[in-house]
Structures are given as structure tokens and as C-alpha cells.
Amino acid sequence: MSRIGKLPVHIPAGVQVTVDDKNHEVIVKGKLGELRQKVNPDIKVEVADNDVKVSRPSDNKEHRSLHGLYRALIANMVKGVTEGFTIKQEMVGVGYRATSSGQLLDISVGYSHNILMELPEEVKVSVVTEKRANPIITLTSCDKQLLGQVAAKIRSFRAPEPYKGKGIKFVDEVVRRKAGKTASSK
Numbered sequence: 001m002s003r004i005g006k007l008p009v010h011i012p013a014g015v016q017v018t019v020d021d022k023n024h025e026v027i028v029k030g031k032l033g034e035l036r037q038k039v040n041p042d043i044k045v046e047v048a049d050n051d052v053k054v055s056r057p058s059d060n061k062e063h064r065s066l067h068g069l070y071r072a073l074i075a076n077m078v079k080g081v082t083e084g085f086t087i088k089q090e091m092v093g094v095g096y097r098a099t100s101s102g103q104l105l106d107i108s109v110g111y112s113h114n115i116l117m118e119l120p121e122e123v124k125v126s127v128v129t130e131k132r133a134n135p136i137i138t139l140t141s142c143d144k145q146l147l148g149q150v151a152a153k154i155r156s157f158r159a160p161e162p163y164k165g166k167g168i169k170f171v172d173e174v175v176r177r178k179a180g181k182t183a184s185s186k
Helices: 063-083 145-157
Strands: 017-022 023-029 031-036 044-048 050-053 085-092 097-103 102-109 113-118 124-128 136-141 168-172
Touching: 017 044, 017 085, 031 063, 050 063, 063 145, 085 145, 097 124, 136 145, 145 168
Parallel strands: none
Antiparallel strands: 017 023, 023 031, 044 050, 085 136, 085 168, 097 102, 102 113, 124 136
């Protein structure tokens, strides 16, 4: 049995989990919002005694992988509507700047033009710029999948390069550095 899939997901106070068997959908409502997740019709999701239990019909490979996947997705949904998720990105490079106004993020990372990115309503953004420090973009949301997708899109505008380490990187990310050229001695 899947080690992840067999663990029940505890439902904290203030969170409501409903299973729509007709549409094969799990709906989680909490103080930070509402999330929906389609579930494969083979996988069975039950809510009982403040726990969500996920079960599978057989031990074939597809059912085993979906079992753990849907349990993890439901756990992320419950955590998202109670605590939320946060991703911080750091802009390393001379002249790299970012500003935010509402859901519009304006990024300047060395191109001839600024990059304007409209963020989804579910994702909140803030930019902190201090003197002699790299600008930090903070993204918060209750939807972990959407948050990761937006953060990956922002990082793709200027991924960190291995020689000087310039680019947009996650705050806890370690960029592997290369030595570069060395002068030959004659």
C-alpha cells in the first residue's frame, strides 16, 4: 500500500471538505478561500470523523500512483485554506528591479524593455527593495499548484546563470557556480 496514500488527512477547525461524487470533485473551503480538485473516478475519497481518507480499488501501478497523488493534493488544499503558502524570490544583478501595483508585476532584468506580468487573482504579490540589498518578490496564495506555476514563470524571465550567479532565484536556492576562464601564463 502507498505509505502516503494510506495516511488520513486531518481536517482542522474552520475547514469544510465536501466530496461531489457525481462530478468526481473534492471541494475544500476555509478562511483563506475555496479550492476544487477533480479526482479520478477509480479513486474513492471519504470524509469521516474530521479526517479525509483516500482509497484505491486495486494494486495495479496506475491506482497506486494516483492513490498517493490525490492524498497529497488534498493535504495541500487543506493546508492552503488554513495557513496559505509563500514563495520568496531574489533578484541578483546590477540594475535588476521589480515593482508591483495591485496584480501587475513590473520586472526590469537587463532587457531593452520592462516585463509586465498580470498575476491571477488568487496570488498576492509584494516587492521589498532595500538599499544595498537585492529586491525580493514575495508571492502568497492558498493554491500551491498555481503559486508554483507563477513563481516558475517569473524565474524563467532570467534564470540564474552559473558564472556570476545573476538572475531571479528562489531565496533558499543554491546556484552551482562555475570557475570560468583563467588567463594563460606565458
